[in-house]
Amino acid sequence: GAVVSQHPSRVICKSGTSVKIECRSLDFQATTMFWYRQFPKQSLMLMATSNEGSKATYEQGVEKDKFLINHASLTLSTLTVTSAHPEDSSFYICSASTGIGYGYTFGSGTRLTVV
């Protein structure tokens, strides 16, 4: 079946530094990838939608200059948290779709801790 690999699974960084999270579709081409943020004991909040080769579409309230998304190929999307601060600490999850509508595969998530 479809597999999405997300790395790293955990990362601890110092305040002010940038962190890159990768999301790869291993055995299918992902025309669309979604990035979510999950706060403790809460649901997933969609941050942005990216289509291969075009700029990401950010949800209202998400700072696009802080959360840089690149979807340069059909198998790779990256989320870079720039100048990270403790309030950016969260669980980030990516999801890939073939674009047909019903096929979503989630990555295993990245636990980001900013100290």
Next chain:
Amino acid sequence: GNSVTQMEGPVTLSEEAFLTINCTYTATGYPSLFWYVQYPGEGLQLLLKATKADDKGSNKGFEATYRKETTSFHLEKGSVQVSDSAVYFCALSDKNGSGAGSYQLTFGKGTKLSVIP
């Protein structure tokens, strides 16, 4: 806009008990409905889905029926196991705008299930 409402947890059950997690939705179109499961420290896994009214999704002993008349998609399992302990999310997918990437998922807040031996 679209929304999903599911029962708040946490839900604690003894092993072999019957499980129901309620889920209702609001959507402008004809959405597909999903249940996802999240085990501790992991991402989401698709548990089951239904794409049209009266469809029943099933997997690993879990079932949910797409009820258009009551806009519901309740999750049930006849006999839960300790290994079913996880957070369960109800979600819908509806077309939002145009283009191939327009099918976005809207999630409920999740229900934490704990099954004790």
